[in-house]
Amino acid sequence: MGNKEALVIGLGITGCTAARMLADSGYTVTCFERASHVGGRLFEDVRPNGIRVQVYGPRIFHTDNEAVYRFLMRFGAFYPYRHRVLLSFEDKTVPLPLNTHSLEVLFGENHAHQLLIRLQTYFPGKKRISTDELIRSTDKMLIDLGRFMIDNILTLRVNRRSPGSFIPADDSYKNDAMIDIGTDDCYYEDSIQAMPMQGFMPLMESMLAHPAISVYLNMDALSRISILENSAKILLDGVPFNGPVIFTPSIDRLFDYRFGAIPYRATKVAFQDFDRDFCNESAVIFTPKDPECVRITESKQITLQDIDGHTTICTETPYHSMVKAHTEPFEPELNEENLALLGKYMDLLQNCSSLIPLGRMALYRNMSIAESIEQVMQTIASL
Numbered sequence: 617m618g619n620k621e622a623l624v625i626g627l628g629i630t631g632c633t634a635a636r637m638l639a640d641s642g643y644t645v646t647c648f649e650r651a652s653h654v655g656g657r658l659f660e661d662v663r664p665n666g667i668r669v670q671v672y673g674p675r676i677f678h679t680d681n682e683a684v685y686r687f688l689m690r691f692g693a694f695y696p697y698r699h700r701v702l703l704s705f706e707d708k709t710v711p712l713p714l715n716t717h718s719l720e721v722l723f724g725e726n727h728a729h730q731l732l733i734r735l736q737t738y739f740p741g742k743k744r745i746s747t748d749e750l751i752r753s754t755d756k757m758l759i760d761l762g763r764f765m766i767d768n769i770l771t772l773r774v775n776r777r778s779p780g781s782f783i784p785a786d787d788s789y790k791n792d793a794m795i796d797i798g799t800d801d802c803y804y805e806d807s808i809q810a811m812p813m814q815g816f817m818p819l820m821e822s823m824l825a826h827p828a829i830s831v832y833l834n835m836d837a838l839s840r841i842s843i844l845e846n847s848a849k850i851l852l853d854g855v856p857f858n859g860p861v862i863f864t865p866s867i868d869r870l871f872d873y874r875f876g877a878i879p880y881r882a883t884k885v886a887f888q889d890f891d892r893d894f895c896n897e898s899a900v901i902f903t904p905k906d907p908e909c910v911r912i913t914e915s916k917q918i919t920l921q922d923i924d925g926h927t928t929i930c931t932e933t934p935y936h937s938m939v940k941a942h943t944e945p946f947e948p949e950l951n952e953e954n955l956a957l958l959g960k961y962m963d964l965l966q967n968c969s970s971l972i973p974l975g976r977m978a979l980y981r982n983m984s985i986a987e988s989i990e991q992v993m994q995t996i997a998s999l
């Protein structure tokens with residue numbers, strides 16, 4: 617097995633993937649996870665009624681990258697899963713991304729017909745058209761459609777990728793900002809859309825089940841590692857550690873918040889159990905106009921669990937901004953100020969090439985599960 621050693625900090629999907637790939641490449645891997653369980657934002661639990669839920673809200677696996685899917689399938693079986701989202705608008709519910717049917721219900725048949733002709737004329741051969749493209753067109757009807765989407769759909773979750781863009785920065789949400797010129801009512805278009813048969817937790821646990829991987833839960837890595845800035849060395853329990861250190865939490869704490877805590881966006885997730893088979897028509901109902909709740913998820917429709925007479929609903933509050941040191945950040949809040957702050961911390965890492973920040977919070981980038989895995993694959997291959 618050789619004597620190469622590596623550390624992995626944080627055991628969300630990024631850390632679990634990194635640990636396994638390092639072990640597969642001959643490293644002896646020590647992992648520190650602050651929580652009492654692995655999983656990070658993909659953590660799952662079982663409700664008293666037996667229904668498995670994703671504790672931080674729904675995460676759906678979707679990718680065009682076959683290598684990522686092949687890697688995951690080594691650790692558990694998947695079922696094909698087409699994710700369907702409904703938009704709740706006034707007293708109507710329509711498929712999201714908006715499709716032909718949605719336009720008819722929202723605007724009436726005549727107006728929808730006019731819109732479709734214009735969409736097809738203006739964007740020949742395109743299946744999905746973004747809000748950005750609509751508002752940049754020169755057709756008033758299409759610009760109005762784009763404005764409708766900005767005012768009524770992209771209201772709470774909008775997280776601009778760059779000035780002037782209304783497409784959510786998170787790839788998993790970009791279809792909120794799309795129009796489908798057809799009857800496709802599937803949220804994602806990726807060639808691979810699937811969910812793990814037993815959930816993400818057994819998958820991640822199975823990744824870590826390798827003789828060269830040691831896992832320490834309830835272990836704040838920062839009580840064990842530190843950076844000797846002058847010599848750019850990493851110390852583990854006070855002793856220089858020479859192997860790669862994959863670091864997945866937010867990097868501000870690594871430097872004791874020297875420039876201040878990097879802000880993040882947070883949401884509250886709540887669950888309610890019901891004694892009936894199903895509550896909703898769809899796995900997710902998106903409620904962008906509701907000031908209290910941004911989306912409602914019925915876990916059973918995603919997990920495909922066969923439990924009669926019981927169901928569980930998950931609601932998520934709109935995002936709010938947080939600047940709080942010593943908490944577990946939820947998701948990046950992308951704006952120029954925050955990215956500049958991140959840049960200052962990244963500069964401190966310049967000389968310390970053995971510490972490799974990876975994942976959603978360390979890199980402060982919205983990444984899907986598949987993108988996180990893809991990035992780990994590239995990094996480990998380059999070591």
Ligand SMILES: Cc1cc2nc3c(=O)[nH]c(=O)nc-3n(C[C@H](O)[C@H](O)[C@H](O)COP(=O)(O)OP(=O)(O)OC[C@H]3O[C@@H](n4cnc5c(N)ncnc54)[C@H](O)[C@@H]3O)c2cc1C
Binds near residue numbers: 674677835974
């Ligand atoms: C609202 C929302 C919806 C999303 N929906 C989707 C979706 O539908 N599909 C999709 O593909 N992706 C989705 N994503 C993205 C997906 O959730 C993330 O890409 C993935 O979960 C990130 O994993 P990670 O390992 O990078 O980070 P995390 O899961 O945050 O893992 C970081 C780990 O580090 C640990 N840690 C923190 N500090 C320390 C410390 N000091 N010492 C040791 N350990 C520490 C934490 O406890 C945690 O376990 C969504 C994300 C959000 C926020």
